[in-house]
Amino acid sequence: MKAAPFEFVRARSLAEACERLRQHGADAKLIAGGQSLVPMMAMRLTRPAHLIDINEIATLKFIAVEWDAVRIGACTPQRVVERNEALAAQLPLLRQALAWVGHAQTRNRGTVGGSLAHADPAAELPLAAQVLGATLTLRSTRGSRAVAAADFFRGPLTTALEPHECLEAISWPLWKEKHTGSAFTEVSRRHGDFAIVAACAQVAIDDSGKCTRAGFGLAGGGSIPLAFPALAARLVGTRLEDNTIKGAALEAAGAFDPGGDLHASPAYRRHLAEVLVARALRAAHAHARSTR
């Protein structure tokens, strides 16, 4: 046994989980897949007095493809999401992002909400949420509130979640443009590791090939995943020529302020940022064109 002692409870409902959180506050921690929390507890980087298991709450596990959004229950395993064909047809970016997340064994346990709530700055799903402008529903005994991804991520492993709140569901907007394409790419030391730098993009083009909508972002080395809505807006109206893409990538890398660690220096990360944004935009554009 490596973790410090704690009391365990398996919550049977979201209401029960919220009630337990109200009782124990910051002494309690929710456990979903536990793929980051259990290692942190093993290393005693965190030692909650109470662990509230939300894995058995059926109402937190669902994928609902709606007209203009996909809603995913916070405790839905990543593996279930990547295997869902209806979802992949509507929102391929999630499957594209999950291809870079850990391994089969970790994605079987790891959940969508867990990845977002953990908010590792180099994680893939938070970047996808930021770029797509996902909305997160947070629940507590006092009620629920909706928080945009742009307001949710506050810093490394830090989010808008209060100690008494539980992430309930995530709503991912669907682009209704006919020719929409997306891509996710990254560089890491080994496949499945957290990214040194990751980039993703989603673009829509009209029948003539003109860009009508775009979004892209970067993660890794910074404190939170970043989207670049102003730079993306400038791609609209272009034909996403290679020079246009290179220009956007250069500007994004310039606005990216990564730290260094033993894996990569800030300069190397900025270099990767420029290369990977360009790759993601090119691949998303090619994907959009392939739908014509």
Add this chain to the structure above:
Amino acid sequence: MSETLYPITVEVNGTQRTAQVPARLTLVDWLRDELRLTGTHVGCEHGICGACSVMLDGEPVRACLVYAVQSDGHRVITVEGLVRLDGTLSALQDAFCETHALQCGYCTPGMLVAAQALLNMTPRPSEEQIRDAIGGNLCRCTGYQQIVDAVKLAAQRLAAKS
């Protein structure tokens, strides 16, 4: 102060097992230390190496990242549960022997669980799918090629039989 113990009932390799466990006992420690199912190995104990892989409700997971108390009411299959009903080695295990897919054997139980999970879901995997399926398992001996060969060989034999 004594630690709280939690009652659990888990189906392990087809048999219902009950126990009283402290919350912080990991599934792999329970399997090894209390059930004496020492086929499952403990490697890094923080979810990197894959040596402790077992199937939980049919899907491979890292048993060092699941607390035993969380497996209450679920089904676990360890490497000991991969053998044929008569106790002889499975097609995959045989193939591992034949292609020299192990040297020291430390990663082998995790590799077998990961590869068996792949074959259960994807009977005719591509090489890329095989490499992806064992991508979460570290092997410091083989260079992985013989392990990939073993999974291919097992898949061929299972396909020929069916």
